[in-house]
Amino acid sequence: MSAIKTLPKREDVPTELTWDLTTIYPTDDAWEQDYQAVVTLADQLPAIQKDLGASARDLSNGLDQYFDLYRKLEKVYVYSSLKHNQDNNNTTYQALNQRASALLAQVGAKLAFFEPAILAIPEAQLNQFINENSNLKVYRHYLETLTATRAHILDEASEKLLAGASDIFEGSADTFNILNDVDLPFPVIKDERDQDTQLSQGVYGRLIESTDRAVRQNAFKQLYKVYGQFRNTLAATLSNYVKMHNYQAQVHHYDSARAAALGANQIPETVYETLVKLVNKNLPLLHRYVALRKKILGVDELHMYDMYTPLTGKPSLTYTYPEAKAEVLNATAVLGHEYTSIVEEAYANRWIDVVENQGKTSGAYSGGMYDTNPFILLNWQDNLNNLYTLVHEMGHSVHSYYSHHNQPYVYGDYAIFVAEIASTTNENLLTDYLLKQQTDPKTRAYILNYYLDGFKGTIFRQTQFAEFEHFLHTEAAKGQPLTAQSLSDYYAELNQRYYGPAVVNDPEIALEWSRIPHFYYNYYVYQYATGFAAATTLSDKIVNGNATDRQAYLNYLKSGSSKDPITIMQGAGVDMTQPAYLEKAFQVFETRLNELEKLLTD
Numbered sequence: 245m246s247a248i249k250t251l252p253k254r255e256d257v258p259t260e261l262t263w264d265l266t267t268i269y270p271t272d273d274a275w276e277q278d279y280q281a282v283v284t285l286a287d288q289l290p291a292i293q294k295d296l297g298a299s300a301r302d303l304s305n306g307l308d309q310y311f312d313l314y315r316k317l318e319k320v321y322v323y324s325s326l327k328h329n330q331d332n333n334n335t336t337y338q339a340l341n342q343r344a345s346a347l348l349a350q351v352g353a354k355l356a357f358f359e360p361a362i363l364a365i366p367e368a369q370l371n372q373f374i375n376e377n378s379n380l381k382v383y384r385h386y387l388e389t390l391t392a393t394r395a396h397i398l399d400e401a402s403e404k405l406l407a408g409a410s411d412i413f414e415g416s417a418d419t420f421n422i423l424n425d426v427d428l429p430f431p432v433i434k435d436e437r438d439q440d441t442q443l444s445q446g447v448y449g450r451l452i453e454s455t456d457r458a459v460r461q462n463a464f465k466q467l468y469k470v471y472g473q474f475r476n477t478l479a480a481t482l483s484n485y486v487k488m489h490n491y492q493a494q495v496h497h498y499d500s501a502r503a504a505a506l507g508a509n510q511i512p513e514t515v516y517e518t519l520v521k522l523v524n525k526n527l528p529l530l531h532r533y534v535a536l537r538k539k540i541l542g543v544d545e546l547h548m549y550d551m552y553t554p555l556t557g558k559p560s561l562t563y564t565y566p567e568a569k570a571e572v573l574n575a576t577a578v579l580g581h582e583y584t585s586i587v588e589e590a591y592a593n594r595w596i597d598v599v600e601n602q603g604k605t606s607g608a609y610s611g612g613m614y615d616t617n618p619f620i621l622l623n624w625q626d627n628l629n630n631l632y633t634l635v636h637e638m639g640h641s642v643h644s645y646y647s648h649h650n651q652p653y654v655y656g657d658y659a660i661f662v663a664e665i666a667s668t669t670n671e672n673l674l675t676d677y678l679l680k681q682q683t684d685p686k687t688r689a690y691i692l693n694y695y696l697d698g699f700k701g702t703i704f705r706q707t708q709f710a711e712f713e714h715f716l717h718t719e720a721a722k723g724q725p726l727t728a729q730s731l732s733d734y735y736a737e738l739n740q741r742y743y744g745p746a747v748v749n750d751p752e753i754a755l756e757w758s759r760i761p762h763f764y765y766n767y768y769v770y771q772y773a774t775g776f777a778a779a780t781t782l783s784d785k786i787v788n789g790n791a792t793d794r795q796a797y798l799n800y801l802k803s804g805s806s807k808d809p810i811t812i813m814q815g816a817g818v819d820m821t822q823p824a825y826l827e828k829a830f831q832v833f834e835t836r837l838n839e840l841e842k843l844l845t846d
C-alpha cells in the first residue's frame with residue numbers, strides 16, 4: 245500500500261514559507277477599525293459631495309475624499325481576501341472576507357452618483373476648474389478620460405433605466421454559466437488507469453493532454469456529444485448576449501459593439517484589426533507547427549484531440565524553490581540592479597506564500613494594493629512550470645511595486661490591456677536565459693516547445709476566438725439569425741483555416757464555440773494575443789537592444805494608468821496600432837520553430 249501524502253495544516257507551514265500579512269494590519273482589530281472607518285465615511289460622503297460642481301475647491305475636496313475612501317476600502321478588502329485564500333476552511337477569515345465583499349458592493353452603490361455628478365459639470369467649466377486649482381492638476385488625466393465618454397452617456401433618467409435592468413441584460417450569460425458549470429449531464433468515462441471518472445471541465449482539461457490516444461479521443465467525443473445535445477440552447481444564450489452588446493452600443497451612440505467595448509478602455513479598433521490581419525498572414529507558421537506535431541506523434545491522421553498532448557515528454561529539469569528563486573534573479577538580471585533588488589526584497593520580506601496547505605486557494609496570483617507591498621500566492625512544485633509561474637507572478641508584482649512607488653493613488657493600478665505584458669515579458673526573459681544555459685537537446689526541445697505551445701494557445705487561438713466573436717456581433721447587427729447550424733458552419737471553416745491541412749477537421753470541433761466562457765466577455769480575448777506578442781517583442785529589445793530600450797521598458801512599469809494604454813506601450817517601445825511588433829513576434833516564433841524542427845527530426 246502506498247502512503248497517501250497529506251497536505252500540511254496552515255498552522256504547520258514554516259513561517260519563512262508564508263507571506264507576512266502583519267505588514268498590512270498588525271492585528272485583526274486594526275482591520276476592524278479601518279472597516280468601521282470606511283462604513284462611517286461611506287455614509288457621510290454623499291451628503292458632503294452634493295455640491296461637487298459648485299467650485300474648483302469643492303471638486304478637488306470631493307475627489308480627494310472619494311479616492312481616500314476607496315484606498316482604505318481596498319486595503320480592508322485585500323487583507324481579508326489574502327487571509328481567506330491562505331486557508332479557505334478558516335471560518336474567521338471566511339467571515340471577514342464576506343464582510344469586506346459586502347462592504348465593497350455597498351460602497352459602490354452609495355457612490356454610484358459620483359462620476360455622473362462630475363459629468364454634470366459643463367466641459368468648459370470643468371476645464372476652468374482644472375486650470376485654476378493646483379490640486380486638480382493631479383486628476384487631469386482621470387477627468388479627461390471620464391470626459392471623453394460624454395458623447396456616449398445618456399440623460400440621467402435613461403441611464404437609470406438601463407442600470408436598473410443590468411441584471412436582466414446579464415441573463416443569458418448567467419444561463420450559460422449555470423448550464424456549463426452545473427447542469428450539463430456529462431457522462432462517466434474511463435481515465436488513463438482505466439478507472440471510471442466523472443467527466444467535467446477540469447477532468448476534460450487533464451484527459452485531453454493524455455499521452456494515451458484512446459483516452460483523449462474518448463474524452464473529446466464524449467464531451468462534444470453532450471454539447472451537441474444542447475447546441476440550440478447554447479446558440480440561443482450566445483445570440484441573446486451578442487444582441488445585448490449590440491443594443492447597448494447602439495443606444496450609447498457607438499458605431500458597433502466593438503467600438504463600444506474597445507472605446508471603454510481607450511483602445512482604437514485598428515489594434516484589433518491589425519492583430520487579425522497579421523495573424524492570418526502568418527497562419528502558415530501555425531500550419532508548419534501542426535505538421536511537425538503530426539510527424540512527432542507519428543500518426544496517420546492528426547485529429548483535434550491530438551493538439552494538447554505533450555510533444556516532448558516530461559521535462560528533464562527540476563528546480564527546488566531556492567534554486568528557482570536564484571534562476572528568477574539570473575533571468576531578470578538583464579533589467580538591471582534596481583529591478584533585481586526589488587525581487588530580492590520580495591524574498592527577504594516574505595511577500596510570497598510558497599507551499600500548498602490544506603484549504604489554500606489553488607493556482608497562483610499576484611495581489612496587494614497601493615499601501616501594501618505586492619504579494620504572491622503559489623502552490624510550489626519542484627518543476628520548470630513552477631519556475632515559469634514564479635517569474636510570471638514576479639513580473640506582475642514588480643510592475644505593481646514600480647507603479648505604486650511612482651504614481652499617485654488615482655493612477656496606481658494598471659489597465660488590463662497592459663497587465664499581462666509585464667508578466668509575459670518575464671517569461672520570455674526566462675526562456676531566453678534558459679536557451680543560453682541549456683545545451684542538452686532534449687532540454688532545449690522542451691523549452692522551445694513550451695514557448696511555441698504558449699504562442700499557439702495565446703496568439704493563434706485567442707485571435708481565432710476574436711475573429712469568431714466579431715463575426716457573431718457583425719452578423720447579428722445585420723439582422724442575420726445566429727443558429728447552431730450557422731455558428732457551427734462558420735466555426736468549422738475558421739478552425740480549418742487556422743490549423744491548416746495537416747489536421748482532420750473533426751465534426752465535433754465545429755461545436756467548440758458552444759463551450760467557451762470567454763465569448764460572454766465582450767471583446768476581451770484579443771488582449772491575450774496582443775499582450776503575448778508585445779511581450780515577445782519587448783523581451784527581444786531588452787536582451788538584444790541597448791540601455792535606452794531597457795529604460796523605456798522600466799518606464800512602462802512605472803506608469804500605472806497615468807496615460808492611456810496605447811501611449812504607455814508606445815513609450816515602452818511597441819506601437820500596438822502598427823504591425824511591426826507582431827511581425828517581430830512571428831519572427832521569434834519562426835526561429836524557435838526552425839530549431840525545434842531540427843532537434844526533433846534530425
Ligand SMILES: [Zn+2]
Pocket residue numbers: 636640664667
Ligand atoms: Zn498573469
